[in-house]
């Protein structure tokens with residue numbers, strides 16, 4: 001360290017002056033209006049020992065102040081956060097990421113080569129557009145399965161909590177609720193996780209967190225395809241209104257032809273139906289625990305067979321839909337609705353009301369006049385202005401029922417009235 005430090009006193013042009021820190025979302029905290037102080041050449045980088053610009057900020061209420069620990073060159077070199085040193089894309093320790101990508105890089109760990117190496121890297125970074133990490137990582141290929149399985153997609157703000165109050169641990173803290181430190185028991189010193197250090201994290205060597213994550217990955221559950229070979233539907237959960245049908249279509253189409261995609265916005269889920277079982281199996285295997293779209297990790301499960309759906313709401317998919325009250329009983333379904341499309345929610349068959357008395361019912365097999373009912377979506381569910389539970393007034397009122405051509409016309413008259421609302 002001493003060599004490097006003295007070298008830096010004359011090699012001042014090497015010092016780093018930055019306008020903004022490179023941080024992960026967790027370190028920044030949940031407040032979008034974070035205030036930072038900036039201190040030029042405030043400290044030595046904990047990795048390369050060159051002075052760099054230190055930023056300090058508080059990542060939210062009741063959190064501890066954080067500061068940048070390594071310089072931006074070191075951060076870009078490994079694509080890590082300047083503060084927590086976790087990978088910026090996956091929120092994982094360098095060791096896990098490099099293991100998953102099969103990377104082995106040549107960052108020198110001794111003081112002798114370090115400065116020469118960082119200088120070269122800086123030159124290389126200056127020539128790039130700054131959007132890709134430097135070093136071997138910049139040349140790595142697509143993310144591996146392991147990486148997608150383990151990646152953290154949401155910020156983990158607990159990591160910003162204050163450190164444990166050492167007085168409280170000894171039973172001597174007199175500050176009570178005012179104490180800015182955390183009154184929690186520390187982890188067992190024999191726990192391997194208690195021994196973490198910044199250099200091991202950065203270089204990706206003997207990092208206890210990484211070892212635990214890699215161990216976890218080997219015991220992760222897998223998704224068994226159902227024995228009923230007619231099932232070609234996958235349940236996709238956790239959409240949270242951000243993932244749209246086109247996103248799902250774009251992703252799942254790579255596994256084979258899709259029969260349909262049914263979105264259920266109220267349950268934040270969707271059903272993706274493949275035409276072939278083999279495609280569904282590949283999709284399930286390649287997506288289970290690994291599918292991340294628009295920053296959300298999506299839940300993948302197998303759908304239920306048609307027979308099971310008819311008997312009750314799905315349990316496996318977590319979509320137990322109660323029958324919707326107030327659905328019109330007297331209306332026939334729009335003829336274009338395909339069966340596989342609506343069957344998932346048990347809504348395809350509306351609650352059957354008593355058969356209309358009086359004139360004989362008009363056969364539903366009647367072909368609709370072109371352009372009138374075709375493509376008409378089913379009436380919206382749970383509509384506040386929907387007709388009362390009794391349903392619509394009987395369709396045959398005032399209509400000459402012996403003329404079958406008037407029947408579809410009547411349907412047309414009623415449907416747009418409730419759809420427009």
Ligand SMILES: [Zn+2]
Nearest residue numbers: 045048071074
């Ligand atoms: Zn550095």
Ligand SMILES: [Zn+2]
Nearest residue numbers: 024027081084
């Ligand atoms: Zn961070």
Ligand SMILES: [Zn+2]
Nearest residue numbers: 165168173179
């Ligand atoms: Zn305390």
